Amino acid sequence: MVAPSPISGILFDKDGTLLDYARTWLPVNRELARFAAQGDGVLADRLLSACGMDPVSGYVVPDSLLAAGNTVEIATGFVEAGSPLSVAALTEQLDAMSADAARHAVPVTDLESFFRDLKEKGYRLGVASSDNERSIRETADRFGFAPYLDYVAGYDSGFGVKPEPGMVLGFCMATGLDPQEVAVVGDNNHDLHMGRNAGAGLTVAVLTGTGSRASLSAGSDHCLNDITELVSVLPSLQPV
Structure with a gap:
């Protein structure tokens, strides 16, 4: 052997x-969804739910898009769930917001x-x-x-x-x-x-x-x- x-x-x-994860990314996820929904609160909640996060409790489903996906995958999920932005435009903005989130990470x-x-x-x-x-x-x-x-x-x-x-x-x-x-x-x-x-x-x-x-x-x-x-x-x- x-x-x-x-x-x-x-x-x-x-x-x-x-x-x-919870202390760092739950607030960021909500911000990402608001941006993807262009300020539409009902749509933002729908985007979060579609990508694996309960908009009320903040619970994130293990191995869901918001738990494990990369930015392109999350952007695609948001678009498929109804975001009016393109995947390319959303990916660019989400990448910038994710990098900025390092300042608030726990x-x-x-x-x-x-x-x-x-x-x-x-x-x-x-x-x-x-x-x-x-x-x-x-x-x-x-x-x-x-x-x-x-x-x-x-x-x-x-x-x-x-x-x-x-x-x-x-x-x-x-x-x-x-x-x-x-x-x-x-x-x-x-x-x-x-x-x-x-x-x-x-x-x-x-x-x-x-x-x-x-x-x-x-x-x-x-x-x-x-x-x-x-x-x-x-x-x-x-x-x-």
């Missing part, structure tokens, strides 16, 4: 993983310290998000963990979209790691399936996003409350 490869790299999702923990500690342990680190690359970089700058990143990929970075394997394979190309040496950490099945499709050595789910233990169990090797528990499943896999 061949021994498993050690985990030497960790690729994180952003929203719902590094950032608290982190799950002290991300600068969290990433610094992992880097000091020897891990190669990256972020792969269905958001745009600009938003990821602005988030990393704001919370001070940009210096510890070896790789950043958004849906618009040229590596494909989740759950395709491209973002993980891009991380491997950037770091020289084999997919089996990589742990993928995320809050929804798009993240976990991306890891599995790429042959990642470990898939780790967290509950700070829209997924539940029930929805995430099949696709993950571990399901944690949040990323601060990550070290509890890595001690025997420390890089050598």
Whole structure:
């Protein structure tokens, strides 16, 4: 029997993983829907519902468009549900609003310290998000963990979209790691399936996003409350 490869790299999702999804994105989702509806409150509620968010309670259906989709997919969903804007125009505006939302994002923990500690342990680190690359970089700058990143990929970075394997394979190309040496950490099945499709050595789910233990169990090797528990499943896999 061949021994498993050690985990030497960790690729994180952003929203719902590094950032608290409800505290960061529920207000943004409402703003996005109002824009897509051009101020029509009834239509805005219909757009939210069609894309997976209850406009009253704020509950977001796991793996729905607003939980896991990229900007183009969300824009398309809004248009199909009745937005009068074009997908192209809506995508451009949603990308800008998403990047601006980094200023109001709520982190799950002290991300600068969290990433610094992992880097000091020897891990190669990256972020792969269905958001745009600009938003990821602005988030990393704001919370001070940009210096510890070896790789950043958004849906618009040229590596494909989740759950395709491209973002993980891009991380491997950037770091020289084999997919089996990589742990993928995320809050929804798009993240976990991306890891599995790429042959990642470990898939780790967290509950700070829209997924539940029930929805995430099949696709993950571990399901944690949040990323601060990550070290509890890595001690025997420390890089050598």
